[in-house]
Amino acid sequence: xxxxxxxxxxxxxxxxxxxxxxxxxxxxxxxxxxxxxxxxxxxxxxxxxxxxxxxxxxxxxxxxxxxxxxxxxxxxxxxxxxxxxxxxxxxxxxxxxxxxxxxxxxxxxxxxxxxxxxxxxxxxxxxxxxxxxxxxxxxxxxxxxxxxxxxxxxxxxxxxxxxxxxxxxxxxxxxxxxxxxxxxxxxxxxxxxxxxxxxxxxxxxxxxxxxxxxxxxxxxxxxxxxxxxxxxxxxxxxxxxxxxxxxxxxxxxxxxxxxxxxxxxxxxxxxxxxxxxxxxxxxxxxxxxxxxxxxxxxxxxxxxxxxxxxxxxxxxxxxxxxxxxxxxxxxxxxxxxxxxxxxxxxxxxxxxxxxxxxxxxxxxxxxxxxxxxxxxxxxxxxxxxxxxxxxxxxxxxxxxxxxxxxxxxxxxxxxxxxxxxxxxxxxxxxxxxxxxxxxxxxxxxxxxxxxxxxxxxxxxxxxxxxxxxxxxxxxxxxxxxxxxxxxxxxxxxxxxx
Ligand SMILES: [Zn+2]
Numbered sequence: 411x412x413x414x415x416x417x418x419x420x421x422x423x424x425x426x427x428x429x430x431x432x433x434x435x436x437x438x439x440x441x442x443x444x445x446x447x448x449x450x451x452x453x454x455x456x457x458x459x460x461x462x463x464x465x466x467x468x469x470x471x472x473x474x475x476x477x478x479x480x481x482x483x484x485x486x487x488x489x490x491x492x493x494x495x496x497x498x499x500x501x502x503x504x505x506x507x508x509x510x511x512x513x514x515x516x517x518x519x520x521x522x523x524x525x526x527x528x529x530x531x532x533x534x535x536x537x538x539x540x541x542x543x544x545x546x547x548x549x550x551x552x553x554x555x556x557x558x559x560x561x562x563x564x565x566x567x568x569x570x571x572x573x574x575x576x577x578x579x580x581x582x583x584x585x586x587x588x589x590x591x592x593x594x595x596x597x598x599x600x601x602x603x604x605x606x607x608x609x610x611x612x613x614x615x616x617x618x619x620x621x622x623x624x625x626x627x628x629x630x631x632x633x634x635x636x637x638x639x640x641x642x643x644x645x646x647x648x649x650x651x652x653x654x655x656x657x658x659x660x661x662x663x664x665x666x667x668x669x670x671x672x673x674x675x676x677x678x679x680x681x682x683x684x685x686x687x688x689x690x691x692x693x694x695x696x697x698x699x700x701x702x703x704x705x706x707x708x709x710x711x712x713x714x715x716x717x718x719x720x721x722x723x724x725x726x727x728x729x730x731x732x733x734x735x736x737x738x739x740x741x742x743x744x745x746x747x748x749x750x751x752x753x754x755x756x757x758x759x760x761x762x763x764x765x766x767x768x769x770x771x772x773x774x775x776x777x778x779x780x781x782x783x784x785x786x787x788x789x790x791x792x793x794x795x796x797x798x799x800x801x802x803x804x805x806x807x808x809x810x811x812x813x814x815x816x817x818x819x820x821x822x823x824x825x826x827x828x829x830x831x832x833x834x835x836x837x838x839x840x841x842x843x844x845x846x847x848x849x850x851x852x853x854x855x856x857x858x859x860x861x862x863x864x865x866x867x868x869x870x871x872x873x874x875x876x877x878x879x880x881x882x883x884x885x886x887x888x889x890x891x892x893x894x895x896x897x898x899x900x901x902x903x904x905x906x907x
Pocket of ligand 1: 428467601602605690856
């Protein structure tokens with residue numbers, strides 16, 4: 411990739427946590443975000459892009475910053491358990507179980523695989539505001555490193571998320587004035603207010619308008635410095651949302667069915683034979699112990715065995731559960747709903763995708779595989795079509811506007827992670843998978859594979875014509891627009907134009 415006339419010298423990356431595509435688009439069209447419309451969308455484009463599964467803050471940031479799926483990076487959820495490394499927690503050792511909520515969030519950057527660059531590695535100087543992927547950012551330029559735990563706790567318990575956003579804007583403007591080449595700014599308040607109130611609550615709408623004003627001021631600063639024309643501005647979101655009316659209590663269901671279940675905060679439970687690690691809270695990983703030794707819970711339990719155990723039939727009875735997905739003995743991914751079963755198979759070219767070693771050795775790129783999909787009964791993914799030997803891009807195109815966008819590749823990628831559950835559950839719109847211990851109680855949900863959670867806005871001040879864009883494509887696309895070369899690094903995305 412050589413220099414082109416589109417080469418940008420600066421990059422400002424704005425993530426509005428939890429902004430769904432449809433809401434963002436409506437706000438632009440109704441004139442509610444005049445600065446973003448005038449300075450970004452009208453000069454470039456607003457695309458409907460696809461996030462990743464699980465569609466939640468943390469895992470869904472990996473595609474943007476590293477061009478990798480969460481499954482490739484072996485960070486497949488906000489919480490996970492590693493069956494091969496699990497032991498009951500003790501004070502001195504990480505027990506192979508993790509939640510990035512609260513203080514443990516500090517582990518997030520260190521859990522990412524080594525040897526892969528992040529966006530920060532391509533620019534200097536850089537600034538980071540609230541984003542959890544800090545690798546490659548000099549600590550002194552991680553502007554919120556000291557205050558983030560504090561203000562997040564403050565915001566969480568006092569609901570003063572406006573203040574948290576205002577601080578983000580202040581840092582953003584300061585970094586722009588300082589002339590930083592890459593500024594990453596996460597605005598967390600839309601997500602937080604949506605969980606707390608609902609997606610279209612007045613607090614949420616006001617937050618969007620405040621972000622728009624902050625963008626207006628940013629543009630003014632860039633114009634004053636005569637660098638507006640050479641700055642790439644991208645505004646996106648890590649996931650959409652749906653309002654929640656019903657909470658499904660998966661751990662209690664497993665307890666009552668005889669599979670004593672480990673879950674946050676009850677991770678000290680003795681004698682547990684299952685675990686539920688929820689993200690977002692529209693998805694959860696379920697793990698079943700199939701080893702009697704002290705350490706480790708054994709290998710991934712095949713779908714066939716879970717079926718025989720009665721786990722599958724017990725789960726799919728639950729109202730509001732979209733599907734249960736697992737991996738069969740030959741490595742295919744089985745998607746089960748109450749009324750049908752789908753099967754995702756792929757030409758694995760002799761690669762066993764399950765082992766962490768394969769992740770470390772950078773597994774085969776999805777773009778070199780061929781995917782097939784078939785189903786019996788009602789198609790649980792709602793495609794209603796059988797696919798044979800499609801490329802990753804072709805499956806993306808075919809399923810883009812379906813109820814489960816990019817479901818074939820997204821389910822494939824998540825099962826590449828060693829830390830992924832024996833089963834992955836995705837909730838229907840209106841439901842989540844966590845009834846207890848959620849303080850404050852959530853009124854909006856994300857994390858699932860449904861369109862409302864997966865469709866995200868992608869606004870850029872440079873036009874992108876491509877109709878089908880994954881969040882993993884952002885990394886190579888941005889670098890290409892800024893004149894950097896990413897060939898030679900393993901990534902899951904590709905440059906879109
Ligand atoms: Zn959230």
